[in-house]
Amino acid sequence: MTTTVPPTTTAPPATAPSTGASDRARGEQRLGWMLAGPAFAVMLLVTAYPIGQAVYQSLFAYRLTDPENRRFVGLNNYGVVLSDAIWWQSIGVTVLITVITVVVELILGFLLALVMANALKSIRPVVRAAILLPYAIITVVSAFAWQFAFDLNSGFVNSWFSWIPGISADTDWFGSFGSSILVICLAEIWKTTPFISLLILAGLAQVPDVLQEAAKVDGASWWQRMWKVTIPNMKAAIMVALLFRTLDAFRVFDSIFVMTAGANGTESVSFLAYRQTIARLEVGLGSAVSVLLFIAVVLIAFGFIKGFKVDLSQARGEK
Amino acid sequence: MRRPWRSRLAAAALAVVAVGGLAACGSGESGPPVLTWYTNPDDGGQATIAQKCTAAANGRYSIAVSVLPRESSEQRQQLVRRLAANDTSIDIMSLDPPYIPEYAQAGFLAPIPPDVAARVTEGTVQSAIDGATWDGKLVTVPFWANTQLLWYKKSAAAAAGIDMSQPVTWDQLIQAAEKANTNIAAQGRRAESLTVWFNALISSAGGAVIAQNSTDPTQIQLGLDSPAGQRAAQVMSDFAKSGREGAAFSTAGEDESVAAFEAGTAGWMVNWPFVWSKAKSGVEGGTLQQSVVDDYGWAIYPRVDADKPAAPPYGGINLGVGAFSRHPDLAYEATECITSTQNQKEYFLTNGNPASRSSVFSDPEVLADFPMAPTIEESLQLAAPRPQTPYYSEVSGSIQREYHPPASVSPATGADATALIQAVLSGRQLL
Amino acid sequence: MSAKERNWWIVAGVVIVLYALFPIAWIVSLSFKAPADIANGQFLPTVFTWANYSQILTGDAAALFLPALRNSFGICLIATFLACILSMFAAYAIARLDFKGKKLILSTALAVAIFPVISIVTPLFNLWRLIGLYDTWPGLIIPYLSLTLPLSIWTMSAFFREIPWEMEQAAQVDGATSWQAFRKVIVPLAAPGVFTTAILAFFLAWNDFVYGISLTSTSAARPVPAALGLFSGASQFEDPTGATAAAAVVVTIPVIILVLIFQRRIVSGLTNGAVKG
Known part of the structure; x- marks a missing residue:
């Protein structure tokens, strides 16, 4: 999955004058809403309305094939979900995948960005084009590629890596929890690291050369410069990348659907919601899971913004 | 893969789809009604049968096939989702037997006319009839019967x-x-x-x-x-x-x-x-x-x-007619054509899916190609259906x-x- | 930079290229394997065959694949187009006008972007059933806007902020009508931003899977990612590995072409605002 990338710095203010006759201000106000209104309305329509609907439906016991027995049950569905071990297990799986992928992607993405920043002009376009491919490729396609590579019948991984202890021609990667998660994480990491690395690359470019030079003159080693100058100066870029990737990873669905379909306890929260509503047609229960997932995402975003002081107004290019 | 028939069948499938596509464009206008048949994936056999039955109908109806996903649980999801929306475009469905009670109980299947019921169960192996029944009533038409x-x-x-x-x-x-x-x-x-x-x-x-x-x-x-x-x-x-x-x-x-x-x-x-x-x-x-x-x-x-x-496990496919179909009578007529002894036999021969009618298993051509046909028939007599429940x-x-x-x-x-x-x-x- | 250091960066660059291309090369290689060759345990096929491609393009999987390809192109292009039009106006207003609610619109876009798709799909599925949008093109185009709109508004307003709008007035002073000034001065300046946004929005829509499998059920609207999981072998018990790989390659070709031609733009779009201080 991919996410929107916010511009991470303050852009020069718009040219429109902020003072003037109140008539003019009112006119501008109206024009602004006339232009931006439709997009705003569509966004509300496709998200706020459905989530409101989901909240409403989550209060009913409602199975699609049995509409006569639809009945109001209050918060009972939430009780069922929250007291069910499988909900907590899927939360655990989702958090595990999120933490592993985001940490690895951050480190790997940083390395990729360093290479791109230092690569010679001649090979930079090649590296850049190559790195964009995983970003642009369909997640499901990437999931299939990784699944087929590790699959016992169609794959080559077992025969290539049989020299590693523990891997043989019969190693069944999707037969246990740990190895399934490993392959899912590999696929996710491969696909989304380029995105992180591009954001970090942009952040690297933001670090003022003057500071670097000054540190050099002071005799700071490469590592010292990295820790004391480079990273602190690109904290905002890293945090924004981290926030978006975390929220994205938390919604993981496609790879799990393709690779394990939830076997061996690899269900993510999104997968659990999908199964209740779309597969089982238990609309009430499924809506409750969806609403809880939504709340979890909001909490994470809130936690990031408050806890890590990610300045989103800065990220939005607003003052 | 089964090359020799494959290309032929592919052509047939394309033709059927083309016919279906053209006809769908003109739906609501004159012309014979197009019955949409939702099939499970196979080697093209159902598409061929659809074409044959379209020809045999002499212009009273034509059948267009639409292929469902591979896993029977996903086939069910797709169909039930549409039926819950009272979809009128579902005329005939290839149904995996264990899910049939759910369709029947939810009122998603058009009732079978008694004369049709009598004809399609005649000479049919018992496990296939059981699999097509819910609550003591035949609710689907036995098509082919599978067993391990x-x-x-x-x-x-x-x-x-x-x-x-x-x-x-x-x-x-x-x-x-x-x-x-x-x-x-x-x-x-x-x-x-x-x-x-x-x-x-x-x-x-x-x-x-x-x-x-x-x-x-x-x-x-x-x-x-x-x-x-x-x-x-x-x-x-x-x-x-x-x-x-x-x-x-x-x-x-x-x-x-x-x-x-x-x-x-x-x-x-x-x-x-x-x-x-x-x-x-x-x-x-x-x-x-x-x-x-x-x-x-x-x-x-x-x-x-x-x-x-x-x-032994019992499986196969039975044909259901959608409760919201605009032409349930024609659809049932079509299911009789589809499940004719001749078609069951050819489907067995070309796609390897065993018939639900006993006589097919002793057919000389079938025996020549499938020497295990008698074992399959014996297995079907012993076969236990999966739990029947909505x-x-x-x-x-x-x-x-x-x-x-x-x-x-x-x-x-x-x-x-x-x-x-x-x-x-x-x-x-x-x- | 010393020669030794330079060589190391080149090696690192090559490693990155291999990293990025390897899984793609693998699925391409797999798509050229004959059914009996799939299980050869090797990366490359023993014998190259086009059989998987003919199966999905002209063979018995064509009835599944070709409509899906048409749906994917049609739906994604329309969703991208609509998102671009809507966000063009919104981004212009955000970049140029001073009005209350600017912050609200941008925050909303941000919130929509982080929204869990699965939370939207459940109620949409229900609503679409009731109003007859289930398994139709509009039934996918509308939810795709929830993916493409936020990104488009963000990216485009970042681009529009950098346009020197004064030039419009300057042109008017020089005697051009306001329409001429807009067409001759502003449109050429804004076009690259709009175009880049369109590419990114298209990628997002093209990538969708959850909406695709949940809101469709036939070839009438089913997009390719959803169709990928539906291939079948000769019987429904046989695995369709080759056909799936071939279809995966076909849907990847458009994104590869876009990436190769527009890589510089895509990078600037993705990181816009971050590069320039």
Whole structure:
């Protein structure tokens, strides 16, 4: 999955004058809403309305094939979900995948960005084009590629890596929890690291050369410069990348659907919601899971913004 | 793959789709009604039948096929989702039998005219009729009937010194595989095939997944924690831990089983008869030695205990007519054409899917191509249907969750699964 | 930079290229394997065959694949187009006008972007059933806007902020009508930003899977990612590995072409605002 990338710095203010006759201000106000209104309305329509609907439906016991027995049950569905071990297990799986992928992607993405920043002009376009491919490729396609590579019948991984202890021609990667998660994480990491690395690359470019030079003159080693100058100066870029990737990873669905379909306890929260509503047609229960997932995402975003002081107004290019 | 027919069938499929597409554009205008037939994926046989029946209808109707996903649980999702929206475009559906009660109970199937019911059940094997029935009434038209056989390599059986013409138990099979130093291919993947296997085991042990049926989900009594259920669980776990289950057993489905059997790593295999068509087309395509296929043997599905008969899995496809179809009468007429003895026979011959009508199994052409046809018919007589309930998807999903991976199955699994199913059916737990 | 150091960066660059291309090369290689060759345990096929491609393009999987390809192109292009039009106005207003609610619109876009798709799909599925949008093109185009709109508004307003709008007035002073000034001065300046946004939005829509499998059920609207999981072997018990791989390659070709031609733009779009201080 991919996410929107916010511009991470303050852009020069718009040219429109902020003072003037109140008539003019009112006119501008109206024009602004006339232009931006439709997009705003569509966004509300496709998200706020459905989530409101989901909240409403989550209060009913409602199975699609049995509409006569639809009945109001209050918060009972939430009780069922929250007291069910499988909900907590899927939360655990989702958090595990999120933490592993985001940490690895951050480190790997940083390395990729360093290479791109230092690569010679001649090979930079090649590296850049190559790195964009995983970003642009369909997640499901990437999931299939990784699944087929590790699959016992169609794959080559077992025969290539049989020299590693523990891997043989019969190693069944999707037969246990740990190895399934490993392959899912590999696929996710491969696909989304380029995105992180591009954001970090942009952040690297933001670090003022003057500071670097000054540190050099002071005799700071490469590592010292990295820790004391480079990273602190690109904290905002890293945090924004981290926030978006975390929220994205938390919604993981496609790879799990393709690779394990939830076997061996690899269900993510999104997968659990999908199964209740779309597969089982238990609309009430499924809506409750969806609403809880939504709340979890909001909490994470809130936690990031408050806890890590990610300045989103800065990220939005607003003052 | 089955090249020779394939290209021909592909052309046929395209033609049907083209006809369907053109006709759909003109729907609402004049011209014969187009019946949409939702089919499970096959080797193009249903598309060919659709074309033939369109021609035979003399312009009164035409049939367009629309292909459903591969897993029967996903086929059900797609159809039920549309039917719940009162979709009028669903005329004919190829339905996997265990899901039929759900359709019938929800009122998604148009009632069968009595004369049609009488004609389509005449000479049909009993398990297929049972699979097409819900609440004592025939609700779908039997089309083809599937059952799993026990496939073996004659060489492996000889090496093990086991007489495959006699009934065998799972324990005997494991011992034979030990002796012949080979594996037994079965389906341990977390999918419908796991329920298929478990249901065969519990039925052969003399029990049933559902002991007392009901249309009220909270009133369904389960038989998983019974002695038969315990015995089935034990056979399952013994097999999964036998060391003869082969590599990646917990992710193996039907196709992985065939691969192991063809490659020679498995000397025995429980599987549907498509393996025979696959083997023959492998020889035609040059990917499989004729000598391998000559080594194929077949027998009735294994027993759980020597003194109780086998209960082979029953599957196949029945045809349902959508309750919201604009032309239920024409649709039922079409199902009669589709399931004619001649079409069942040709479908068997070209796609390897066994007929539901008894007479087909003794047809000389069928016998020439499918020497195991009599064994299939015998197996169909013994076959045990999967639990018939409108909540089949929940029951099967719970079984898959609790009994997977098969090596983890213990005497407590029956009680756990019972508790899970009851909680899921009464809305107290997620699945 | 010393020669030794330079060589190391080149090696690192090559490693990155291999990293990025390897899984793609693998699925391409797999798509050229014959059914009997799939299980050869090797990376490359023993014999190259086009059989998988003919199966999905002209063979018995064509009835599944070709409509899906048409749906994917049609739906994604329309969703991208609509998102671009809507966000063009919104971004202009955000970049140029001073009005209350600017912050609200941008925050909303941000919130929509982080929204869990699965939470929207459940109620949409229900609503679409009731109003007849289930399994139709509009039934996918509308939810795709929830993916493409936020990104488009963000990216485009970042681009528009950098346009020197004074030039419009300058042109008017020089005697051009306001329409001429807009067409001759502003449109050429804004076009690259709009175009880049369109590419990114298209990628997002093209990538969708959850909406695709949940809100469709036939070839009438089913997009390719959803169709990928539906291929079948000769019988429904046989695995369709080759056909799936071939279809995966076909849907990847458009994104590869876009990436190769527009890589510089895509990078600037993705990181816009971050590069320039």
